[in-house]
Amino acid sequence: MKLKKEISKIIAEALEQASICVDEVSVNEATRPEFGDYQYNGIMPLAKMLQRNPREIAQQVASLIKTDGMIAKVEVAGPGFINIWIDSHWLCDAASVMLQDEHFAIAPRENPIRVVVDYSGPNMAKQMHVGHLRSTIIGDTLANLLEFLGDEVIRQNHIGDWGTQFGMLVAYLEESGLDEGSENLKDLEQFYKDAKKRFDEEADFADKAREYVVKIQSGDAHCLYLWQKFIDISLGHCEEIYKELGVGLAREDVRAESFYNERLPLVVDLLEREKMVEVSEGARCVFLSGEETPVIVQKQDGGYLYATTDLAALWYRSEVLHAKRLLYVVDARQSDHFKQVFRVAKASGLVREDEQLEHISFGTMMNRDGKPFKTRDGGTVRLIDLLSEAVARAKESINSKEEYSDKELEVLAQVIGIGAVKYADLSINRESNYIFDWDKMLSLEGNTSLYQQYAYARIMSIFRRYGGEIGNTISIDTEIEHRLSLALLRFEDVLEKAAKDAAPHQITSYLYEVATLFMRFYEQNPILKEEISEEVRQSRLALASLCGKVIKQGLAILGIGVVERI
RNA sequence: GCGUUCAUAGCUCAGCUGGAUAGAGCAUCGGUUUGCGGUACCGAAGGUCUGAGGUUCGAAUCCUCAUGGGCGUACCA
Structure with a gap:
């Protein structure tokens, strides 16, 4: 509605x-x-x-x-x-309709558009680290959100699989004869370091690595085979993390840097034809009015840079994918880059005039002391470690009234721990840097995922205790019922606005409001107590039911799960 | 230097295209008739919205300047 x-x-x-x-x-x-x-x-x-x-x-x-x-x-x-x-009567009717409709009475989009969401984009040479977290979960949320509202979403994972370091890695891979199951490859960071060490210390190996770069890029079958193998293994690691995170990026969403190779010279040709290219210090550049630095599309040695790849990707997404809106969920540090690349793409006609190009930028993850998030010795924190710590901490904090098997506890800790990490990130304005704080995110108090999950579990508990069927007629007698129903009906407005602004934190604020209102409603308006008439009870059950559905769906858009009991 | 972005309660953050007395949570203090999940709920206190000008009926929001942070500044991505 x-x-x-x-x-x-x-x-x-x-x-x-x-x-x-x-x-x-x-x-x-x-x-x-x-x-x-x-x-x-x-x-x-x-x-x-x-x-x-x-x-x-x-x-x-x-x-x-x-x-x-x-x-x-x-x-x-x-x-x-x-x-x-x-009007409260009107609210009752609308809320009842919403409760009965499996899509929350959200009308199908009048004009659905095709949206490309570019996010995550890990580098294949390295293990995923915390720097990839925000792009991955913000992007996934936006994709879920637009999909839920009825747009046609195409997810694109622009992985980094090209460049000089791959010669070294592939040479090292061949030498060590490893396959996917190998322990040595479990830790890509280490593999990279080992390869680098050999590269630096042994001239023969270094020569071989350089040879491999040339061979890969010129299409040598054997080298390409090894390279592909390396990418498969590396991508497999990323997919484990996506699975752990509950992120919906699949193999078919991958459009790697290398995918655009053939287009790179064509991009430069096209820019030449548009008379946009100038040679400066041996490099082919596009100079834009008001910009201090040019967009370099081809280096003096003939190689291409990321700007060219991004232009090629824009072209592909326009020409082949026919996207109307393109979202780039990338670190705020690259805003100058995207501003320039978007200008070039529009001016050259690589994309259509009416296409919406948006850089969905976000700030850096900080430690509690306000400094960039690092390990104690200053290294980058591997994402896999961060996530397992989240699950471990969640397990520790669970103080359940319910009886659980070890396996159930595992699942519970997973839902709570991963949810906490994601919610903490999504619940603040994405533009600003944010302070990563374990205690705060795993707290039951305040605007956290656990508070929502708790509210949901509490609602489920009411239903279990009640046992019977729940109708779908809502009537409003009290002030708090009025406010709660109204809040629930705002669901569509909130989602639409969040989609327009690409702002997940608008959804979390809303869910927090709903959960808070529910807690107050439940406190003030008894449901299962004896003195409550069956008619009132049914209405309140129905209202609780709608609450549960909205919380569950809202969290699902954020990629966060719920549990029946906590 | 230039560009960009930010500055709101002790702390972490909201505040939509300018609107009424600037809102939450945490922390602090106080309260809740045997409490359907008290891991909850209610209340109090806490502010010169970094500073100074300007625009107007009206500014945390728009403009200018200043101060203090973050980030970026041509052949890495």
């Missing part, structure tokens, strides 16, 4: 009846409970334009607002605010 749109429509009708012309009417949630459920603040700027008294106009418009359906009453307040109360 698009609440805001519905309310705006009613206001727009009133404005029209008052013969006032407005381009777009938009309402906001009321800032305080005594100001109603929603407020319309558009009268004041309007009054200024019309040179009239805002309060008078507000009075006139308010008197024309229909209050026989969705809106129960309106009031003019302050200099010209129009406060709006939603």
Whole structure:
């Protein structure tokens, strides 16, 4: 249900009846409970334009607002605010419909678009580390979200599988004759170090490695075979982490750097034809007005750089994938790079004019002391270690009333631990750096995943205890029921806004509000107690049920699971 | 140097295209009739929104300057 749109429509009708012309009417949630459920603040700027008294106009418009359906009453307040109360009967009906609809009464997209979400993009030469975490989970959330809302999402994992270091790695791989099961390859970081050591210490090996680079890039079958083998193994490691994280990136989503090789010279050709290329210090560059540094598309030695690869990828996504919106979930440090590359892509016609190119940037993960997240000795933290620590800590913190087998405890710790890491990251504005704090993220208090999971488990517990069928008629008697129902109905508005802004933290804030409201509702409005009539009980059960569904679905979009008992 | 981004309660963060008395959580202090999961709920206290100007009916939000951080600054990605 698009609440805001519905309310705006009613206001727009009133404005029209008052013969006032407005381009777009938009309402906001009321800032305080005594100001109603929603407020319309558009009268004041309007009054200024019309040179009239805002309060008078507000009075006139308010008197024309229909209050026989969705809106129960309106009031003019302050200099010209129009406060709006939603009708409780209307809310009941809408909430009941939402409860019965498997897609939360969210209408199918009028104009679904094809969206490419580029995220994760690990480097095949190294083990995944914490630096990959944010891109991976923010990107996955955005993909889930857009998919849920009905867009056609294409996930793209732009893995780093090309470049000089692969000659060394492949040479070392051949020499050691390893295969996928090998222990030595379990730790890519170590494998890389070992290879590097040989490269630095033994001239023969170094020569061989350099030879391999040339061979791979010129398409030598044997070398390509080894290279492919190396990538398979390395990618396999990444996929283990995706599985652990519950991230929906599959093998078919991989479009590696190497995938674009053939397009690279074509990109340069096209830019040449558009007369955008200038040779500077031997390199082929595109100079953009207002930019200090050029976009280098071909090095003086003829090699290509990441800008060229990104241009080729943009081209492919436009020409072959026909994407309308392209999201690049990449570290904020690359914002200059993307700004430039996007400009070149548009100016050269590599992408269509109407394509939306967005760099979904994010800040760095910090330690509690505010410094970049590192191990004690200053090394990078491997993602796999971080995740197992999360699960271990979760297991430790579980103080369950329920009886569990070891296996069940394992699953529980997994859901809670991984959920905590993801939620902590997703719940803050992605643009800013964020402080990684184990205690905070695994706490039951405050805006955490565990609080949501606990609320969910509590709802499930009510149903278990009740035992019977739960109807789907909701009636509202109390203030808190009204607020909770309204919050639940805002689900679609929140998701749409979060999708538009590519802002997962809007979803977590919302879920926290829902969970909090549920806790308060449950505290104040008994459900299973004897003195409660069956009719009221049924309604409250239904409301609890809708709460549970919204929390579960909301968390699912964030890639976080729930459990029936904690 | 230039560019970019940020600065909100002791701490971690919200604050949507300018709107009413700037909101949460943690921590602190106090409270909750045998409590359907008290791992919860309620309340109190806590602010010159970094500073100074400007725009206007109205600014945490927009503009300018200053101060202090982060990041980026042509052949790595």
